[in-house]
Amino acid sequence: MDASLRQLAAYVAVARAAGFTAAAAQMRVSQSTLSRAVSDLERVLGVQLLERDTRNVQLTAAGQETLRVAEQIVEAHRSGMKQLRRYLLGESGIVAMATLPSVAAVLLPRMISTFRGRRPDVSVRIMDGLEQAVLGKVLSGDADFAVTTVGAASDRLEHRPLIRDRFRAVLPESHPLADREEVTWQDLAAEPFLAVGPESSVRRLTDAAFEQAGAVAPPAAEAGNVATVGGLVAAGLGVSAMPALVLPLLGPGHVVHRELVAPVVERRLDIVVQARRALPPAATAFLDLLQEARAEGREVPAGAAWITH
Template structure:
């Protein structure tokens, strides 16, 4: 049976109104158009749906059952179209963000709260991981965009500068360098150093900073999780270096941090999207919120600043 949605909707209107005249006025169509649609439906189904006389429209037994099913179909269609409209307007759906753990935990929560206040039916999915994995999520299409460090150039990705955060020395309480307002990379290198794993963008930047300072580092320990590094520092096993947005992730413990100099090193974080791709409306709205935060220079943790 190939009944059309138009035929079913026409039949529901007539059956509910018990009148072709009233149903035609409700649907803003001519009575003859409505009569033809119902007659076509009866032909398709091969049954009589309505018993008509000059004044009344009554449903047959087949007409009662057809009304029940037709209402379900027409209702589901209307509901689905409303849902689709909300998605196309960016009022529902999902925004998938791939980012570094520090951005996910420190920068994004307030942004997501503001965004959800504007679009409560939109879910935000955060995929946090290391730099390479984050960029891979964008390239594969799993993420709408990423917020991450500036990696190797790629003609498949577009970068939009967002925020930067400065590297700090991470010291156990009572350490001799804690008396300084600032700590030189060369002085930090003279201490047992606690590093994050080589796959981390933080490790790439700290290695480059020590090289620029002409300092050789003695690794005391290495861990993939920054909270683990924080625990090792708090235990007095050595020192470390972390950008400002990472500092809140170091965990509880007796830890101090001081800005690093000689050189001053900042980590730049960009919004990264796939080149030549049109974002869904909700994802584009989230990026608009990030851009508004940047241009209005909303408060960020000490040691971080929006890129001009």
């Protein structure tokens, strides 16, 4: 039985309207077109579905059962097409993003709240981790996009500059350097320096900053988690340097932040997508929101700024 959706929809319309005239008006087709579709369906099924007279139609027993099944099929098709349309408009589905913990916890929550307010039926999945793991999620297709630091160049990835944040000195509250408005990288190098692990993009940037300042600062201690580093600083075991968006993750403790100069070091965060890959509609809608926030200059956490060129 190879009945088409068009034939089934025509039959449902005629059966429910109990006539071809009203059904044709509802479907905005000619009566002859509708009659032909029903006749074709009867031929495909090999049964008579309607008993016709000059004024109306009556369903046969086979017609009653066919109507029941046809309505299910037509309604399932309508429902499925409605769901598909909402997906294609970015109104349903999942946004899978990979990002650094500081971006996930500090920058994105307000964006996600706005996005969910506009598109409540879209789920957001955040995969936070270090730079290489985050980029790996994009390359594997597990994440639609990433918001992360700029690592080694890859022709498999496309970068779109988004936001930057500035490194600040992180000091124990009672440290002598805490009395200054500005601290230099040379100042930090003269103190026990507490670093994040070598796999972190923050570590890569601090090592480069010390080199640029002509300073040598072998870590007195290092930890994989920035909150752990914050705890070590609060305990008076040394000093550190962190980008502005990372500072809220340091946790409670007696630490202060000061401007860090000579050189001024900024961390650039990009939207990263897989090159030559079409994004799901919901992911495109989320990236549109990020670009909208950047274009409008919406408020960002202290120490961060949108990249506008």
